[in-house]
Amino acid sequence: MNKSLSPLSPPSYAATNAVFIRRSLTLSLRNTESLMMSIILPVMLMLLFTYVFGGAIAPEGDYANYVVPGIILLCAGYGAATTAVDVSTDMTNGIIDRFRTMPIRSLSVVTGHVAASLARNLVATGVVIGVALLVGFRPTGSFPEWLAALGVIVLFILTLTWLYAAIGLVAGSPSAASGYGFILLFLPYLSSAFVPIETMPHWLRGVASHQPITPLIETIRGLLLGTPIGDYAWIGAAWCAGLIAIAFVWCGFAFKKRAGRR
Amino acid sequence: MTFMIEVKDLRKSFGDQQVLRGVDIAVPQGQIYALLGPNGAGKTTLINILTTLVAADGGSARIAGYDVAAESGKVKQSISLTGQFAAVDEMLSAEENLQMMCRLSGMRSAEAKRRTAELLGQFDLIAAAGKRVKTYSGGMRRRVDLAISLVASRPVLFLDEPTTGLDTVSRRALWDIIERLKASGMTIFLTTQYLEEADQLADRIGVINGGRLVAEGTAAELKARIGGEVIELTNEREQWSRTISTTGSAQDIGRILNGLAASLPPDTQVTIRRPSMDDVFIALTQQPSEVSVS
Helix, strand or coil: CCCCCCCCCCCCHHHHHHHHHHHHHHHHHHCHHHHHHHHHHHHHHHHHHHHHHHHHHCCCCCHHHHHHHHHHHHHHHHHHHHHHHHHHHHHHCCHHHHHHCCCCCCCHHHHHHHHHHHHHHHHHHHHHHHHHHHCCCCCCCCHHHHHHHHHHHHHHHHHHHHHHHHHHHHCCCHHHHHHHHHHHCCHHHHCCCCCCHHHCCHHHHHHHHCCCHHHHHHHHHHHHHCCCCCCHHHHHHHHHHHHHHHHHHHHHHHHHHHHHHC | CCEEEEEEEEEEEECCEEEEEEEEEEEECCCEEEEECCCCCCHHHHHHHHCCCCCCCEEEEEECCEECCCCHHHHHCCEEEECCCCCCCCCCEHHHHHHHHHHHCCCCHHHHHHHHHHHHHHCCCCCCCCCEHHHCCHHHHHHHHHHHHCCCCCCEEEEECCCCCCCHHHHHHHHHHHHHHHHCCCEEEEEECCHHHHHHHCCEEEEEECCEEEEEECHHHHHHHHCCEEEEEEECCCCEEEEEEECCCHHHHHHHHHHHHCCCCCCCEEEEECCCHHHHHHHHHCCCCHHHHC
């Protein structure tokens, strides 16, 4: 049984990541229900906001244009939340111990989940934009502006996903991870995603203007619809860079800490 | 003699709870060592330390000559672990699981395919190779798990309760596989709750309880220490039971029962049976555990 006793050299960092990315992508595709939900839910939310609340919020009927950028980010948030559950599931069953006892950089298992989340979310975003066009979203952006908007969306997805990955690492169980993850989903509602900040009570305006979602949404709105962007692009990028850095360090730390506990 | 596993005065606490209180073990190359103990005795903690998952508080442990704390990279290249819970991706097939692990062990695609096919054959998994592991029985899952541990042919294999929860047929099939692995020169360290399993497989058995090795020896030596058979006295009306070790000879059993007859209620039932794991504990630790009542 021991034919190949010659010691194998451990796989490179890139090869390890490739294996884990492929694993997470395959798992995502096979988890059909979760995949469907991450696409259907944002679409339903968009229809809800456009048709149910839209008339009240913007009686002149141009609400679709206003709300779609926010829905795109909200959609990314829903899709990324699954990452917390996926990471937590891996951490609480035996498979992580196996990875840890192999001569590989086992944190790559999380990288795999992040990459899969990015892929899932980009598909969902595509569907949302498609449906948005059907319900009256009339973007005016040029091709480079679309590319820039895509860049903002990718950055946002990565930021949220790394945060969710960290949540998955510190949560005690997959269902706890899902619960904690819910908190982040409130952020878009406290931003300029659905209603302009000026319509909020005074004390809430401070919260809404000093959180990452508002500058990101205003940036996307500016790119796709031609509204003024101003400093929002830089503020949004700075938020994302800062949060990714924090989430990254947090992940590394939580991963090590968890190793000692079990 | 070269020791593939060498543990000296190993200690570990979680908070106030001392899980390992100075354990010494030495396993020569090519042998099977079974660590026998009840839940919470420290078995899994010991395996976790030996497989670099958890850091010890004191003492030392060397695997294939490498220190688990200082040279964990080298240790990881010398071991593979089959943990207590099947560490396989349920949504992937056995074939996909194996291929993934082959790639993670540093194989190229062609080599990974070849090794996967070889292991599927050896573990009698060819028929189910393409189905998702989710649909497998407990015994099949365990086989996939074990096959994965053997992907890279490491010299030392750790098995944490490999047959817990399996039916008799699957258990025996797994024992066969473990024996074949030993024959191929692997050093195997396994934990178990079953005396029979240790008896069947191990060259040496260590009995762990409360974080200490309370006895160590071959199966024959351990059995000799608790006598050949156990007399079990049960009184259903008064709801108690107690066990007494015996050599199993008519003379010894007679002596024990004669000595007790006067003090026992007349409706007490007597059974004579092979010693169980619980009896080993009672005999070795003089510390009846709650399971002995059942």
